[in-house]
Amino acid sequence: MQENDIWSECETYDREQFRKVQSERLVDTVKRVYEKVPHYKNKFDQHGVSVEDIKSVDDLSKLPFTEKKDFRDNYPFGLFAVPQKQIVRFHASSGTTGKPTVVGYTKNDMTMWSEMIARIVTMAGVTDEDVAQISFGYGLFTGAFGLHQGLEHIGAAVIPMSSGNTEKQIMIMKDFHTTALISTPSYALHMAEIAREMGVDPKKDLFLKWGLFGGEGSTEAMRREINGAWGLLATENYGMSELIGPGVSGECLALKGMHINEDHFIPEIINPDTGEVLPEGAVGELVITTISKEALPIIRYRTSDITSLNYDKCDCGRTTVRMAKISGRSNDMLILGGVNVFPAQIEEVLFNVDGIGPHYQIKVFKQGYLDRIEVDVELIDANYLDSFGKLENLNQTIKHKLRTVLGIDAKVNLMQPRTLQRFEGKAKRVIDMREDK
Amino acid sequence: MIIKQLTVFLQNKSGRLEELTDILAKNNINISALSIxxxxxxxxxxxxxxxxxxxxxxxxAAEFTVKTTDVVSIQCPDIPGALHETLKTLTNNGIDVSYMYGYSNGGTARLIMKINNPEKAMEIIENNL
Structure with missing residues (x-):
């Protein structure tokens, strides 16, 4: 592991210090939301919990959950805890159906946000020496602006590139000597393809050292693919607009989980079916309570992300709890013939097969009463063209590997390179055509 | 003789073949034999x-999955039994053909054969036919 600085002393608190700051801030947050946000007052009253019941972080599980639906029901500003006058920034999530999820920030929230990002980019290796190219889309999405402010805060030079226009991205990277790339992992892979197509060898002709990826989950196999294609060190960071945007947690160079900024976000792991809080180390749905936000404090937000927590001290010296890579989302879990499948599992299989490219598409549909799944992959290794036997073997190998994960047979379609859709933002890999899921 | 064959992966989807011939045409490349x-x-x-x-x-450059392969190209008379003679010679000498295609024109036929050991095949053909 490479040595690097720790941005804030808060990242090395002992458990007692975390408990103290979490308890103080939680009590304050609960009081504020009860007084300022009618939604929380009603919910706490219905749930039979009063502000006085919350004396420390131990009382957290007495509080009701907040869900995505609560944002929709209170669209646009119903969950805000401050008058509009104090809001200095709006963002909104890319709602694919219906109204977007709207979030707001006060001046203090913006300062806190920058501070959170400063910690995360520092732990990912970035310093004031670096030139950071932000290839997230600028706009209502929190990713680009979030990283932008934090990177400026630590003194890095920011290129607000936005997503798209990939040839130009590569040109700027080359000419500005970009050393840190900030994007979704799938866009990073796409950019590497374009670079090679342009005759640019990312490892020789570019200067990238760090890759900070977020906005969507990724697997270890995808990390290896990105590291190999770019010659950089990829880390992952995590967040969501409902909580703040990026800045909830990030990976340090030890690459053993994402450090959660616990003095601002309290994590819990629950059983997604029962809501019961699970013990340390158990895998379940991540629930986050924000304890320092002014404009939009959120109590026990159900993220739908499946992970686990590790409280051991990290090799990097930080003591903040680490969350494992997201292994799936409780709401994008596919149920295929009664078997629970996360797209990330399929991705892990595909990335470990030689001969095919990193892009894929999963199609799920009904044939009669049965669930059928098809996986499209791109054949990139021409050596399989010697005979149909070789191609068929490749197909069978993929099928067999998928079967061990999925429990049912998937049809594997070998496609020509560059025929599957590329994504500049969050990749949409699954097309579920079943009417009744 | 041993010549170079291009092997291209094509999705069985409308327009794919046309895309390929378009690239060849634009690059002024002539196709003398083909099989799909x-x-x-x-x-x-x-x-x-x-x-x-x-x-x-x-x-x-157009992102096709493509490679070159060594194949054996031979000429034989365009008469009944000529192909049989050629194959018999190869078989008797322990040479297997994985796939082949051909065309005939003006009294001769040209055969393109994929053989595991093209050099040996050429030697046998030159010595025996």
């Missing part, structure tokens, strides 16, 4: 072209 074998989902196109290096480069 296909399954329901995809096909393998094998062809002999006027400039295989240029064609390989152009197709790679």
């Amino acid at each position: 074998a296909e399954t329901e989902e995809y096909g393998i196109m094998r062809m002999i072209v006027s400039d295989h290096e240029k064609a390989l480069e152009a197709l790679k």
